Amino acid sequence: MVSVLQQQEHKPVLLHEVIRYLRCTPGKLFVDGTVGGGGHARAILEKTAPDGRLIGIDWDEEALVKARFNLQSYEERLVLVRENFALIGSVLARLHILAVDGILLDLGLSSFQVDEAERGFSFNLAGPLDMRMDTREKSTAAHLVNTLSEDRLAEIIWNFGEERWHRRIARNIVRARAEEPIETTDRLAEVVYRAIPAGKRPRQRHPATRTFQALRLAVNRELDHLQTFLQGALDWLKPGGRLAIISFHSLEDRSVKQTFANWARSCRCPARSPICQCEGKPLARLVNKKPVVPSESEIKANPRARSGRLRVVEKQKLHEQEEKKEVN
Ligand SMILES: C[S@@+](CC[C@H](N)C(=O)[O-])C[C@H]1O[C@@H](n2cnc3c(N)ncnc32)[C@H](O)[C@@H]1O
Known part of the structure; x- marks a missing residue:
C-alpha cells in the first residue's frame, strides 16, 4: 500500500x-x-x-x-x-x-481519498465498499447497500444522485445482495451497470457515477x-x-x-x-x-x-x- x-x-x-x-x-x-x-x-x-x-x-x-x-x-x-x-x-x-x-x-x-482503493470511493478501483471520510463513523456504503429497503435505496439514488434509473438500480441491488452481500466497489459498479438498459448507458461517464455519488453523500451525510x-x-x-x-x-x-x-x-x-x-x-x-x-x-x-x-x-x-x- x-x-x-x-x-x-x-x-x-x-x-x-x-x-x-x-x-x-x-x-x-x-x-x-x-x-x-x-x-x-x-x-x-x-x-x-x-x-x-x-x-x-x-x-x-x-x-x-x-x-x-x-x-x-x-x-x-x-x-x-x-x-x-x-x-x-x-x-x-x-x-x-x-x-x-x-x-x-x-x-x-x-x-x-478518491485515488486510494481501500477508501472505496471509486468505481474504477476495486476495493471495499466503504466511502467514509470520517472512519470513526460506523456506517459504510456496504452497510447501506446491504440493509436499506429497495424504496429507501431508490430514494437515495434519486435524491442525491439525480439518477433517472434509480428504481431499476435499487431493484438490482436488492436482487444481487440476496445471492451474496455486496461488499466491494467493483461488484456494486457491475450491478449498477447491468441495471441500466444497454442502449441507455451514458457514454461520457461511467454508468455508476451518479449512484456512487449518491451513496457517498448518504454515508457521510454531507x-x-x-x-x-x-x-x-x-x-x-x-x-x-x-x-x-x-x-x-x-x-x-x-x-x-x-x-x-x-x-x-x-x-x-x-x-x-x-x-x-x-x-x-x-x-x-x-x-x-x-x-x-x-x-x-x-x-x-x-x-x-x-x-x-x-x-x-x-x-x-x-x-x-x-x-x-x-x-x-
Ligand atoms: C476537496 S478536499 C479539500 C482540499 C483542500 N482545500 C486542499 O486544497 O488541499 C475536501 C476535504 O474536506 C473534508 N471534509 C468533507 N466534509 C467534511 C466535514 N463535514 N467536516 C470536516 N471535513 C470535511 C474531506 O475529508 C476532505 O479532506
Whole structure:
C-alpha cells in the first residue's frame, strides 16, 4: 500500500480566486474547514505572513497527516483539528476564539481519498465498499447497500444522485445482495451497470457515477452537515468577515446559494407577517452575484476542477455608531 504522504498531490481548485475574495492579508485569522492536504491552507498562510493564523479542520485522519506534513514550516501559526466542520463553534470555543476574519469550505473529496482503493470511493478501483471520510463513523456504503429497503435505496439514488434509473438500480441491488452481500466497489459498479438498459448507458461517464455519488453523500451525510454549518456560520465571523464556499454539485450549490441569498435580503420576516420585525437589515452582502467558476486553463490543468463553483458572502459591517460603541 502507498503511504499517505507518497500519494499524488491534490491540486487546490480556484486557488487565486479564493485568496483574493477572502482578502488574505497579514495578521488575519482564518478557518479552513476542509483543510485536506493543505493546498488552500498553504496559500492562506503565505498571504497572511508573518503573523496571520489559520485553524485547519478536517474529519479525515489521513488528510490531517498530509496537512501536518505539508504545512510543517507554518507550524507556529497553525492549529489542526480533527472535527466535522458542522461543529466549528465548539472548535473555536475550545480555542477561546470568538470570531475570525474568514472561513473557507472546499467541499467534497481530495484526490488522494478518491485515488486510494481501500477508501472505496471509486468505481474504477476495486476495493471495499466503504466511502467514509470520517472512519470513526460506523456506517459504510456496504452497510447501506446491504440493509436499506429497495424504496429507501431508490430514494437515495434519486435524491442525491439525480439518477433517472434509480428504481431499476435499487431493484438490482436488492436482487444481487440476496445471492451474496455486496461488499466491494467493483461488484456494486457491475450491478449498477447491468441495471441500466444497454442502449441507455451514458457514454461520457461511467454508468455508476451518479449512484456512487449518491451513496457517498448518504454515508457521510454531507448535505446535513453543510446545512448545520450554514445555520451558525455567520456567528463565527467578525463584522466584515467573509465566508467562501466551493461546491461541486448542484445540491450543495443550491443550499449555499439559497442561504446566502436569504442572508442578503433586507427583510427576512415570514411572508405572512403583517409588519417587518427584523428591522430590515441584511445579515450579509453577496460578494459575487454569480458563482465564480474555473477558467478553461485551470480545467485543462486539473479536470477535477470542472464542476467547482465558488460563492462568497461578507458579514454585514457594524453601523458606524455601533462600531464606535464596540470600540469604547
Ligand atoms: C476537496 S478536499 C479539500 C482540499 C483542500 N482545500 C486542499 O486544497 O488541499 C475536501 C476535504 O474536506 C473534508 N471534509 C468533507 N466534509 C467534511 C466535514 N463535514 N467536516 C470536516 N471535513 C470535511 C474531506 O475529508 C476532505 O479532506
